[in-house]
Ligand SMILES: C[S@@+](CC[C@H](N)C(=O)[O-])C[C@H]1O[C@@H](n2cnc3c(N)ncnc32)[C@H](O)[C@@H]1O
């Protein structure tokens with residue numbers, strides 16, 4: 045986060061750091077915003093209140109994670125089980141990041157991974173978009189410029205405004221990712237592997253993970269150049285409560301039945317971190 049005196053004050057007042065504000069564009073007329081009376085006001089006079097919890101709703105509403113899913117995710121992530129993945133994402137995101145750069149997290153949820161990036165790059169600014177107000181309240185509390193927005197629409201961000209873009213287990217919009225990321229900037233995509241939590245499948249019916257997911261990912265991001273790819277496997281011993289949370293914090297929440305485990309269970313969380321460079 046920027047640390048000059050006036051910016052500190054602006055952040056405390058509405059939690060919108062200067063760098064994030066400069067990157068945002070009005071979704072109605074694409075002009076820049078200024079901060080006025082706890083609202084973002086564009087050059088043409090469209091105005092969006094900053095909620096008292098610190099996020100701004102640019103009226104990009106669409107179904108997002110429910111309060112229960114967000115609570116399960118926050119509780120699970122707070123246990124630190126996925127901290128090796130957060131460290132890997134943070135190390136990739138900060139590798140070439142300029143000191144006061146802007147990191148955009150598309151589908152940020154509670155901002156867990158973006159917070160890990162900002163811990164490693166305290167002078168950088170984090171901007172997270174999501175449709176879930178419940179998740180963004182938590183992200184805003186972590187100092188992230190939190191914006192309610194539907195990723196399938198044109199993003200309310202200036203062209204080439206992001207130094208680094210990331211998407212962790214969230215929908216990807218390749219055309220908008222390409223437009224918003226600066227030429228040469230890195231795009232970090234985290235996806236689950238086919239073997240993710242496979243040990244839990246004997247206890248509960250989980251959604252399948254599509255075949256050749258990485259091939260599809262690469263071809264959907266044809267305008268980007270794959271720079272690096274990491275497998276990240278984390279062996280976890282989960283209490284029955286954490287096993288319940290890990291299932292109910294994602295899309296499985298919509299169809300998985302109750303899970304009855306006799307005791308702790310050892311599972312392997314398996315992810316792929318793909319790092320792309322936006323062609324110049
Ligand atoms: C599985 S969660 C991942 C959240 C976060 N990246 C993390 O890993 O902790 C997927 C997130 O995408 C959001 N989401 C789903 N569809 C969306 C859309 N069309 N636009 C913006 N966010 C969306 C959900 O609300 C949810 O927070």
Ligand SMILES: [Zn+2]
Nearest residue numbers: 070073086090
């Ligand atoms: Zn406007």
